Amino acid sequence: MKRIFTLLSLTLLLGFASAQAPATYYDGTAGLSGAPLKTKLMQIISAGAIDNGYGGLYNGYPTTDTDHYYDNDGSVLDMYSENPTGTDPYNYQHGVKKCGNYSNEGDCYNREHVVPQSLFGSANPMVSDINFIRPTDGKVNGMRSNYPFGAVTAPSFTSKNGTKVGPSTSPGYTGSVCEPIDEFKGDIARMILYFVTRYEDKLSGFSSGGMLGNTTYPGLTTWEKDVLLIWASQDPVSPSEIERNNAAFAFQKNRNPYIDHPEWVQQVFGTQVADTEAPSTPTNLAVLSTNTASASLSWTASTDNIAVAYYKIYVDGNFKTNSSTNTATVSGLKQGTSYNFYVIAADAAGNVSPQSNTASGTTLVDTTNPTAATNLAIVNVGSNNIAVSWTAATDNVGVASYDVYANGVLMGSTASTDTNIANLNPSTSYTIYVIAKDAAENASPQSNSVNATTLVVGINCGVENFETIPANASAYSTYNWTSNGISFTSVDSRTDQTINGRAITIRNGSLTALSAPNGIGDLTVTTQLKFTGTPGVLKIFINDIDTGKTIPYGATGVNTTTTVTGINISGTVDISLVNNTVPANRIAIDDMKWTCYATAGTSETNKAKDALVISPNPIKNGEINVSGKNLSQFDSVQIFDFTGKLIQTVSQPFKTGGKLKINNLPKGIYILKAGTGSAKFLVN
DSSP: OOOOOOHHHHHHHHHHHHOOSOTTTTTTOTTOOHHHHHHHHHHHHHTTOOOOOTTTHHHHHHHHSBOSSSSOSSOBOOTTTOOTTSOOSOOOOTTSSBSOOOSSTTSOEEEEESSOGGGGTTOTTGGGOTTSEEEEEHHHHHHHTTOOBOOBSSOSEEOTTOOEEEEBOSTTOOSEEEEOOGGGHHHHHHHHHHHHHHTGGGGGGSOOTTTBOSSSSSOBOHHHHHHHHHHHHHSOOOHHHHHHHHHHHHHHSOOOHHHHOTHHHHHHHSOOOOOOOOOOOOEEEEEEEEOSSOEEEEEEOOOOSSOEEEEEEEETTEEEEEESSSEEEEOOOOTTOEEEEEEEEEETTSOBOOOOOOEEEEOOOOOOOOOOOEEEEEEEEOSSOEEEEEEOOOOSSOEEEEEEEETTEEEEEESSSEEEEOSOOTTOEEEEEEEEEETTOOBOOOOOOEEEEOOOOOSEEEEEOOTTSSSOOOSOEEEEEEETTEEEEEEEEESOOEESEEOEEEEEEEEEEEEETTOBSOEEEEEEEESSOOOEEEEEEETTEEEEEEEEEOSBTOOEEEEEOOOOBOSSEEEEEEOOSSTTOEEEEEEEEEEOOOGGGSOHHHHHHHOOEEEEEEEETTEEEEEOTTGGGOSEEEEEOTTSOEEEEEESTTTTSSEEEOOOOOSEEEEEEETTEEEEEEEO
16 A cells, blocks of 8 residues: 555654664674675674574564554565555465465465575574564465466456466566566565575575575576566665564564665676766756645756665655655655655665755645544453454545544554454453544544443353354365454364364464464364374464474264363464374364463562563553563563554563563554563553
8 A cells, every 4th residue: 555654653763764784793704705704704794693483584584574654553564465556466364364365365474485495495594594484464375386487568467456377478488487576575585595695505506496596696597687686676675674674684684685686686696797886966846736644746867887776765754765767656654744845866786876956845734534434343352352443434535543432541543444452351341442644644523332241250261162163074175263352363274174073173274363462371272183183182383382382182983172281371372283293194173161360379589580671661662661570581572563463573682671662553552561571552
């Protein structure tokens, strides 16, 4: 969708855009080019890199791939569904609708290896390297398959945002390829160049797939290298990429050098020509038009002894974005505000021109409020959540978001016309309403109010009898459904078997309850081995971590009901039953239930040790000050939004003290969780 910024998000984004690697990170690269520079970069970005595991990618994505640049709505930033100039065809929230069974676009999202994992046998650490693995729509990911990237003129498949799959029209290759939209061509090029640099010493053992070379240098087939060099030049590094690179460094402890130093793309992979001449100054910069949140610019192109690669655009002296042409639309501006713009030309070697003339413009003013949302209604009530939906408001320009209030307190914002309000107290009455806002922050009257009382937290936090799973199917696939307010997904599974009524049957796969509130204490499950096989066990994973506990199943046709005690993990949890011990067995699962996290079973010593206090509250300047005992013991902390969804994980959070820098957070209530401790904080 069109780029939208709030004042807070613009401030934070400009901070991300200027952030770079630690001062000594690239020591030893001076004076190098070609293969020696590539090898030196491999040594740098390999040293200290950590492997968070394949399952850990979903924990990293809230920090690396949240949309702070286009819609700024907290959704998953997906290269295959993002529409940079209009309305997105669909979007995803982190942790919700993970693939999963898919037939169409928008069904679910998964993990896209930009370099297909089939080329390296799904081996570690490549299979879980977040620097080249992005969250993307499952359907488009599947259509892309394991094809290389190139130009397509007669596509056999085109996604809703314009990503194309079909026969290559790039010189030197005639097989099937995938061509992303222009907005992400440079992103993909720099990810692939990262891969062949980071793993140059392993390339001889990888398959080519039409894209990889089997030698250390350059590590790419000639035709693919030529495509990537063009794309990297045409689509220069964006603030979104810089933000992602910084977040990946925090998560994985290494960086993509071609984002930090775009000039190294040519220095490593291009023709080795010394270029010390800067482009000429761009001239005749003018503001062509403005609206309430953007300005259109044009200027006379610069010249260069080799070529101008792109232009850097500055707003009031701050870097805003790049453009590969001599025109640009600068979005995310405030209404009724005067701005000063200038541009700087850059070539592929990193030489930059003097700045252009300064052009000024004032954005228009929109004073029309949206209409009130109507028909607000309760959809579902749980012990700590209330789901609601409403009929959309209207606006002369467009409704940008809805603020959601419970008992007069702003819980958070959403661009959708439904939401789940989590982090509520059990057995508590709430009055809920929503207020629509447009991009100019004009607010509607409040909607009608609805009242609901959250349920008592009983013995069981979750109960699933599988009666509402998808229609009977004998084909092994991935299926998604929602039951009693909790989303479930099953992998390599079928839906046509029974135990005590309908049951889900997994083969070499898993069953997962996603984002279950109130934690887990004990887990009870009924299992039955179907068809043929031998008795075995299902492993229990919580939040993608093996608990070491198992659920047994007996001989074929024998029901086995088991209660596993003492799992006792707090917070919002993903509960997975995994069959990876005897992959040929097919195990039906029924009557799954679990008790809440047993706070009474936690010693007073542990509770005191993990107590967290946040100050000031509301937080200021995008920084959380946390106090508590033994903070240094925590390997990570998690931040959950008002819907109960994980939006950020911070590794080694208190290594240097009790301050946490956070990604852009819209106004609302959030939960910070560390160990068994948690605390609410407010952003306003």
